[in-house]
Amino acid sequence: MSNQNALPPAEQWWPNLDVDAKHWILANLDEDLPSDVAQAIADEAGVQLPEAGPWRLSDDDVQFIETQGEAVD
Numbered sequence: 476m477s478n479q480n481a482l483p484p485a486e487q488w489w490p491n492l493d494v495d496a497k498h499w500i501l502a503n504l505d506e507d508l509p510s511d512v513a514q515a516i517a518d519e520a521g522v523q524l525p526e527a528g529p530w531r532l533s534d535d536d537v538q539f540i541e542t543q544g545e546a547v548d
Contacts, residue, residue, distance in 0.1 A: 481525065481533070482508075482513065482516050482517065482520070482525070482530055482532070482533075482536070483516070483517075483520035483522055484533075484535065484536065484539075485532070485535070485536040485539040485540055486539060487519075487520045488516050488519035488520040489539065489540060489543065491519055492515060492516065492519050493515050493519075496511075496512045496515040496516070499512050500512065500532070500540065501540070504532065504537050504540065504541075505537075506531075507528065507529035507530065507531055508528075508529070508530040508531065508532070510524075510528065510530075513528065513530040516530075
């Protein structure tokens, strides 16, 4: 993953991320993020979305998300 496409660590945005975005991420952990999901992550983290996609979760982000035992309603 290129640094210019790096998103903030999942610990910063996952707990309060929009439910629809969480559902998409959980169903597509190894896929490029669509721009609306990447924007929701940036908004939740309080950062500007890196301009150029594709945006992907880091291995650490995927591992963090997989360890979260919460149900996503």
